[in-house]
Amino acid sequence: MKRRPSAWAVATCISIACGVAFSVLLMSVSQGVADQLQGDVNVARLPNVSRIDNVLTLLTVVVTSAMLLQTAIATFVMGLTTMRGRRAEIALRRQSGVFRSRLLKEFARQLLTVCIIGGIAGEVVGITVGQGIASWTILPVTFTPVTVFAAFPVTVLLAVLATLWPAWRSANASPALLRRGG
């Protein structure tokens, strides 16, 4: 069924784009700050260089993880909410005889499209804004493969899980109970 992008698709796309963009941006800034600090430190005067390095690396990891977690939670909640709203549709289609595998494939295809569009948009926005920050502010920004591409697969994976898991559960439930909100 060809339809215009529905509200859930637009909302999911924006959510993923924002999550990926913020992740890329903050991880790159965090990496830049860590690199800057490491460059500014007078190594000869430090009693234990590796310890400082570890702290800075830990800081980067914490910020990166926090951003990934934020993106993951937002995507997961969006996926769950979306699927909750589509349970009636699942019930009606199951009642008409659609196979579970076909239903899940459709949802996965729809979601992957949305995720990829949102993820690419997020990457573009994150890198663009990061470069702007590096050019126009004193904040250092370092783009590495990790800071740029870490958020994307995690976000997509969680979005797919958050959508397909409730869809699979709904497809297994009695259509009658689903229609009644059970």
Added chain:
Amino acid sequence: MTAIHIFGLRYRYPGADHDVLQVASLDIDSPGLTAVTGPSGSGKSTLVELIAGTLREPYSGELDVLGVDIQTLRRDADRQRHLRRIGLIPQDFGLLPTATVREILTQDLADADIERAERPSRIATALTQVGLSEFIDRKSAMLSGGQRQRVAIARMLARDVELVIADEPTANLDPALVAEVLTLLRDLAKTRAVVIVTHDTRVAELCDHSVQLPVPTSLRPLLRTHFSLRGWRVAAPIIVLAFLVTGVTAMALASSSKSPSQVTTTPSGGDPNAPPSTRGPVTSAGTVAAAPTLWPFPVQPEDCGPVDSNGLPAVCPDGRPNLQTIEYFSGSPSALLHLGPSASATQVLAAACSDYARNVTLGTVPLVTTEAQLAWAENGWSFSNGDVQNALANGCATPTAIPTAMPTAQPFAYCGLYVPGKNAQITVEGPGVSGSTCSALIPYLHHNVGDWYLVSPPPTANPASGLRCDVPATLVPPGDWGYVTDTGTFSTATGDNACSDLPAA
């Protein structure tokens, strides 16, 4: 060919401690149009879902649909292939509101793995058959109730299912649309089995076969427990307080101004939604029956009725009285369900008695179908079911639509409550009813309540009581109680009831 075979079927919802459905034996042949009726709580909708295979939870007993017991189908693909042979029209029509008719049908055919090239022709043919070709690109949310029902039927035609099951297909439709939808279902039933669940006896009478479901025996003690324990704990303090306040207020009012023989109702042209305290008292003439001594509830006939209007003209433009004189009794525990066709002023009647009724709701209210509503009823609340808007729009409350469809018959409604050890009164209302209505109604009453309340032998008629049929207390089974409500048609021309095909009492 047997489309549905049931033997010893029992079902209970997951976590429930009682069966919601018990069917001893049932066979439905194909082709044909079969109506499944039954009182509230008999599990009609559950049966529909089980037959349609949309309730996956296990049941006990035999249920073969189109020769297949769905419980034996383990693989999802096998179950879904079986479901493709069955078409279910749920009460809400089962249409996605944001999708167009074309999208709905296309999706449906795609889900059933119909060849892509074949889909447009199937859709066009189905929509032509239901007369909706010009609405193909309209969203279902923008269609009327009757049109949505026809789209739902078009889905069945396009998929060419072998069995169609419709849950209350005529609910919420006006009489003209009911006839139209029934015609479509009849056409469907020429080549396949069509099963419709309905509470409307008139619809059931138009079907080839009719099956009545009894209330599962395990549900009766549950209802009583609900009232006696859970409901009572919550309601008792409120009821006591309400009685105290009401009693003191009533005594003060009675001693100050009001004569006991007066009947208070709303003046013509008044606001029917206004609270009782703001209404102007009007004295209405009419004969009031003596209070029955075996009906020891606090509200007596003098408190309510006869009434003739409630904010509507007392006389219709054609000179007929707006409402028939009706006697009825209510109190705690009891419930009055005013049933009648559209524009028969059932709700106006209820509103007229709102001075004493604890709660009268204007607007369409479903019949007593849930435990909660039954609990309200036990507390002496009143319900009504009808279409007050239609009555108001017509400017009079006399039924006009039904006689058009059934010229020789008059609509009637009856309602009542059986309580062990008490005499019960069945109130019959409607134009043209007379003292003989009760006796003509008896076979129908007996049939309708036979499985549930076992009123046997049938209640005796009491023509002298006018519109009230008395049911002696001895005919109510000990420990059992319940409602009798229904609508039907009564032919005043022949003196025979319209349910001649029902078994004699």
